[in-house]
Amino acid sequence: MRWRSLLLPGLVALAALAVLLGLGTWQLERLAWKNDLLARIEARAYGEPGAIPPESAWDRFSPEEDEYRRVRLTGTFLHDRETAVHGLMSASRGQPVQGYYILTPLRLPDGAIVVVNRGFVPTERRDPATRPEGQIPGETSVTGLLRRPEERTAFVPENAPAREDWFTRDPAAIAAARGLARVAPFIVDADAAPVPGGLPRGGQTVLRLVNNHLQYALTWYGIALTLLGVFAAFAWRRLRGADDAPPQAERRGA
Structure with missing residues (x-):
């Protein structure tokens, strides 16, 4: 009988314990994932750039195998089909700067297309007319990092191409909206090479990732x-209180 009073509190405590242990284990899994990601970044993002995967291998593109590789590619920017994606840029002090990442299709010599994230522009410079000197004519070379398409989360609005309101860097969605074919399933984040007029500002890929999962x-x-x-x-x-309680008869003065 004494143990019955612990049944409901015990079940509640057991459920809470399961949740807490689950959260701790999830953080350890995230720690393993983050350590693997950091190792991939360290191994691929530095050193001499290589070639992008050939078009014949695009259907087998694997972020685990290829993301963050430093690459160099040559082609012609299609500036009239650029896409401005909402984003933030880290500032040296104070709050991050709000603006857009400029994703511009780069037509390769064989006609295939790779979407290049050329970098960040502040909100007031979204219109290409405010930065015409940054539109590079003719063939050019780009060096940067291979990146997977950005996935939309529950906290990110859906892209609205009809309103030119973009929230994720998704080359397939951009290709559909711009009428492009033979588009790579990845994007290339351009490095911080100087651009006429200074915009877009490349080199915005975050390589130093916070890793607090063990602490969590x-x-x-x-x-x-x-x-x-x-x-x-x-x-x-x-239970001790139950043991120490006087018999019922004694409490009635029997």
Whole structure:
């Protein structure tokens, strides 16, 4: 009978413990993923640039195998089909700068197209007419990092091509909206090479990623351990109180 009073609190504590342990384990999984990502960045993002995957291999593009590789490609920018995607740029002080990333199709010599993220422009310079000197005519070479398409999350609005309102860097969606064919399933983030007029500002790929997952995991596991201690103390006091309680007859003065 004494243990029955612990049944409901025990079930609640058990459910909370399962959630806390699950969160801690999830953070350890994220830690493994982040360490692998950091290792890939370190191995691929520096050094001499190589070639992009050939068009014949685009249907087998694998972010795990190819993302963050430093590449160089040559072609002609289709400036009349650029796409401005909402974004933020880190500032040296204060709040990040709000503006747009300029994604411009680059037509390769064989006619295939790679969408290049040329870099960031502040909101007031979104219109290409405000930065005509940054439109590079003729054939040019671009050096940058190979990136997977940006995936939309629950907190990111859907792209609205009809309103020219873009929130994700998605080459397939851009190709459909701009009437482009033979478009690579990846984008290239251009490096910080000088651009006439200074815009767009390349080299915006974040390579130094925050990795606090171990700290988070230890926090969740620590809370789980605290929960066990609190419940143990609660159960001990309740059972001890039941043992110390006088018999019913004594309490009535029998």
